Amino acid sequence: MPAQALPRDPARRPAAGVRARRRFRLGSLLLPAYTHLVMLWLFAPIIVMVLYGFNNTHGRLNIVWSGFTLRWYANPFSIPTMTSALVVSLITATLGMVISTVLGTMIALAGHRYHYRGRTILDAVMVLNIAASEVVIGSAMLTLFISASMPLGLPTIVLAQVMFSIPFVAITVRARLAGFDPSLEEAAQDLGASPLWTFLLVTLPVIFPGVLAAALLAFALCMDDYVITSFVSGNTLTFPLWVYGATRYGVPPQVNVVGTFIFVGGGLVAVTGALVRSWRSRRLAKEAAL
Amino acid sequence: MGRPALRLRWGRALAPYLLVLPGGAWLLLLFVLPIVTLAITSLQSGDFITGFVFSWNFANYPLGLQIYSEQYVHALEYGGSATIVALVVAYPAAYWIAFHAGPRKSAYLLAVLLPFFVSFVIRTLAWETLLSDNGPLLAPLKAIHLLPEDVRVLATPVAVTGGLAYTFFPYMLLPIYASLEKVDRRLVEAAGDLYANRYQVFRRVILPLSIPGVFAGVLLTGIPAVADYVNQDILGGVGTTMVGRVIEQQFEVNTNYPLAASLAFILMLGLLAMLLVYQRLFGTEEIMGG
Numbered sequence: 001m002p003a004q005a006l007p008r009d010p011a012r013r014p015a016a017g018v019r020a021r022r023r024f025r026l027g028s029l030l031l032p033a034y035t036h037l038v039m040l041w042l043f044a045p046i047i048v049m050v051l052y053g054f055n056n057t058h059g060r061l062n063i064v065w066s067g068f069t070l071r072w073y074a075n076p077f078s079i080p081t082m083t084s085a086l087v088v089s090l091i092t093a094t095l096g097m098v099i100s101t102v103l104g105t106m107i108a109l110a111g112h113r114y115h116y117r118g119r120t121i122l123d124a125v126m127v128l129n130i131a132a133s134e135v136v137i138g139s140a141m142l143t144l145f146i147s148a149s150m151p152l153g154l155p156t157i158v159l160a161q162v163m164f165s166i167p168f169v170a171i172t173v174r175a176r177l178a179g180f181d182p183s184l185e186e187a188a189q190d191l192g193a194s195p196l197w198t199f200l201l202v203t204l205p206v207i208f209p210g211v212l213a214a215a216l217l218a219f220a221l222c223m224d225d226y227v228i229t230s231f232v233s234g235n236t237l238t239f240p241l242w243v244y245g246a247t248r249y250g251v252p253p254q255v256n257v258v259g260t261f262i263f264v265g266g267g268l269v270a271v272t273g274a275l276v277r278s279w280r281s282r283r284l285a286k287e288a289a290l
Numbered sequence: 291m292g293r294p295a296l297r298l299r300w301g302r303a304l305a306p307y308l309l310v311l312p313g314g315a316w317l318l319l320l321f322v323l324p325i326v327t328l329a330i331t332s333l334q335s336g337d338f339i340t341g342f343v344f345s346w347n348f349a350n351y352p353l354g355l356q357i358y359s360e361q362y363v364h365a366l367e368y369g370g371s372a373t374i375v376a377l378v379v380a381y382p383a384a385y386w387i388a389f390h391a392g393p394r395k396s397a398y399l400l401a402v403l404l405p406f407f408v409s410f411v412i413r414t415l416a417w418e419t420l421l422s423d424n425g426p427l428l429a430p431l432k433a434i435h436l437l438p439e440d441v442r443v444l445a446t447p448v449a450v451t452g453g454l455a456y457t458f459f460p461y462m463l464l465p466i467y468a469s470l471e472k473v474d475r476r477l478v479e480a481a482g483d484l485y486a487n488r489y490q491v492f493r494r495v496i497l498p499l500s501i502p503g504v505f506a507g508v509l510l511t512g513i514p515a516v517a518d519y520v521n522q523d524i525l526g527g528v529g530t531t532m533v534g535r536v537i538e539q540q541f542e543v544n545t546n547y548p549l550a551a552s553l554a555f556i557l558m559l560g561l562l563a564m565l566l567v568y569q570r571l572f573g574t575e576e577i578m579g580g
Contacts, residue, residue, distance in 0.1 A: 031386040038383045039401055042459065045416030046405045048426070052419065063419050065426070103313035114306035122314055129321050131509065133517030133561065135534040139541055139554040140324035143331040146547065163320040166313050195305075224409045226520060227534075231541065240411045247524060251415055259412045266407030274400055 046263060053256030060250030072253040076261070079254055085242035086258065089223055092154065092238060096161035096222035101215040103162070104169025109203070111170075112177040113185075126167035137164065138231030145232060152234025160232045161225060165218040172217060176210025209277075216269065223262075325558075332551035342548060350552035358536050358553065362560075365532040368447060369516030372454035373462075376511050377504065379455065380463040384503075385496075388470035395471075402463055410457055414524045417456065421449055421525065445527030453521035461510035469503025470496070505572055513561055533557055 052062050056069035077083045111119060129137075141160055145152060184206070188198040204211075226240040233241060243255050335347040355362070387398045405413065420427050421443045431437040443449050473496055481491045519534030526532075533553065540550030 028390070031382060031390065035383045035386045035391075035398070038379060039398075041379075041456070042402060042405045044420060045413045045456075046408060048416040048419050049408065049412055052416075063422050063425060103316060106309040107313045110306040110309035114302075114309075116306035116310065118310075118314075122310065122317075125317055125322065129317065131513055131565075133513055133534075133557065135517045135519065135537050136328070136554050136558045137321070137324070139537055139550060140328035141320065142541060143547065143551055144320075144324040144327040147327055147331070159320055163316060166317060170313070220407065226409075226411050227518075230538075240409050243409065243411050243415070244520070247415065255412065255415075259408050263404075263408045267404055270400060270404065270407070274396060278396070 049256050049263070050260050053253055053260050055253055055256075057253060062251060062253050062256070072257045076254050076257040079252060081237070082239075082242055082246075082252075082254060082258075085237040086239045088154065088157075088236060089239040092157045092161055092229075093219050093222035095158045096165055097215050097219040099158070100162045100165035100169050100218045100222075101211060104166045104214060104218075105173050105207075105211055107166070107170040108173035108177055111174060112180070113182065126170060129164065129167045130171075134225075134227035138228040141228070142231045152232055153236045156232040156234070157229055157236060157238065160228050161222040164225070164228060165221050168221060169214040169218055172214035173207060173210045176207050176213075180206050213273070216273075220266065328551050328555060331547050332555045334548040334551075336548075338545040338547075347548065350548050351556060354549055354553045354556060358533060361531050361533040361536050362556075364447075364522075364530060365516045365534065365557075368450045368454060368522070368530070368532060369512060369518070372451045372458070372515045373508055373512040375451060375455040376459050376462040376515075377508060380459060380466055380507065381504070384463050384467040384470055388467055388473075399464075399467065402460055406460055411520065411524075414453055414457065414521055417449075417453055418444065418524050421452075444525060445530070447526070447530055449525040450522050450530050450532075453525045454515045454518060457518065457521060458511040458515050461514070462507040465506035465510065466500060466503040469500045469506075473499045501572070509565065509568070513565075516561065517557060 052065075053072055054068050054070070055062055055065055056067035056071065057064070058066070077086075107122070110116060111123075138160075141156075141163075144150075145156055150156060180203075184202055185198055188202045189195070193201065224240065225238075226244060229238055230241055230244075237245070239258070243251060246252065246255065330344060331342070332350055333344060333347050334342040335345045335349075336342040387395055391398050419425055422428070423442050423444065424432075428437065428441065428443065432439055432441070477495050477499075478491055481495045486494065516532075517534045519532050519538060522530055522532045522535060534557075537550055537553045537557070540546050540553060544550075
């Protein structure tokens with residue numbers, strides 16, 4: 001199809017090409033400007049969030065700018081229910097991250113090293129899971145927990161969060177495994193390493209960046225989820241649920257402060273990861289050149 | 291493969307299943323089984339006080355469609371327009387990053403992702419602040435009489451559509467970027483050598499090759515956008531209710547589980563049907579090739 005896509009009209013006057021090139025020069029200013037505008041749009045709510053964390057508001061609504069203050073940074077955790085919701089979120093996200101990373105990595109390894117029956121079905125289930133809408137998944141789980149008379153709370157939140165994280169982990173780790181030469185594992189086993197030692201000494205170090213990325217992704221997904229969690233949480237509040245509930249009577253600026261902390265923390269991890277990766281690839285390129 | 295030690299054979303045959311078992315079981319019990327329970331619940335009759343019994347009560351489906359047809363239409367309208375908005379906004383930006391951002395490509399991609407480290411409830415609340423009647427965007431425009439005093443964005447379909455397009459933007463940009471990034475640069479050069487102008491290169495080489503990414507982006511954005519209700523709840527008004535909100539209310543407030551389950555099932559089947567039609571129409575690569 002790419003060959004078909006090529007124009008079949010070689011008798012085009014070169015002048016048209018020249019004119020098009022000049023017009024493109026204007027375009028080459030327009031497109032970057034446009035892309036940076038899109039970036040501004042993406043960051044607009046983040047800027048608002050950070051800014052209004054410094055808003056010296058006195059009423060319940062944090063919408064009108066009324067001067068700069070560090071009041072909210074002095075006591076970001078002064079609302080007990082918000083702090084405990086944050087703790088619940090950290091607990092469920094950590095559990096969700098650990099369990100889904102282990103289970104998802106196992107699925108990715110199985111798919112990489114072996115052919116097994118039911119793989120197409122499992123893959124289809126994972127794709128459906130990613131594509132299915134959260135409202136449907138959430139309500140489906142709720143009907144299951146209701147008909148099994150399971151009490152809703154922290155355990156059901158973790159069950160749900162692990163479930164929707166597994167496919168993301170499996171796909172992320174599988175992408176990393178795709179470039180991994182299986183003869184390395186065979187070599188290790190030929191040299192007498194047991195499967196466990198092969199995994200620990202050869203496979204894991206190679207796929208570790210993928211596993212780490214998957215774990216961070218799972219943590220972010222669990223930490224951020226609102227819809228599915230709201231269906232299966234019962235009376236337990238996670239941080240997003242607490243914030244959502246607070247919209248009924250005004251969201252306190254402490255939410256902006258905690259949001260800023262989460263943004264800065266996540267941003268630092270992501271930027272560090274990107275820097276390490278580019279530094280490593282530059283070093284590898286240098287070694288290859290030598 | 292390795293040494294055919296007899297002792298290992300059983301282990302080898304079983305290994306993939308042991309690796310897949312925990313994660314697969316988790317998905318089976320908490321994704322597949324709940325969908326089945328949802329289907330069963332949707333065919334129950336009765337009420338919350340006296341209890342629900344399974345009775346092949348298909349009446350829930352026409353009832354739900356009849357009462358909430360407006361909310362289904364809203365979901366399609368806002369979710370559909372948000373998908374188009376996201377596509378139109380994302381494509382040029384993805385194009386510029388893939389073809390002209392040079393060594394700063396990954397920095398731009400990171401910048402696209404960074405805002406999404408903040409909980410989406412908080413980001414949507416920030417949009418509420420930005421778009422509010424006397425907020426930082428509208429108030430200055432009204433002060434200099436560029437906008438009449440009674441113009442409002444919040445509580446209108448525009449706000450809901452914009453919020454949805456924003457929330458699911460990375461799901462649109464990243465697949466499009468990935469497919470543009472994969473376009474063989476030699477094809478672009480070859481088209482240029484054959485006197486195709488910039489427009490023709492784009493129209494007949496780059497665009498057709500990026501269609502798989504557009505396809506994935508539209509799916510990954512459209513499905514959650516149609517089903518979302520958080521944006522509508524925070525940014526929309528009384529007349530903009532989407533079906534996701536109705537499902538949530540039926541479960542959490544009215545506790546009419548059979549009706550709620552049938553509403554969710556209609557949503558799921560509707561999305562699946564649209565997905566199949568969409569795949570038939572656009573899922574093949576040759577449609578753009580000729």
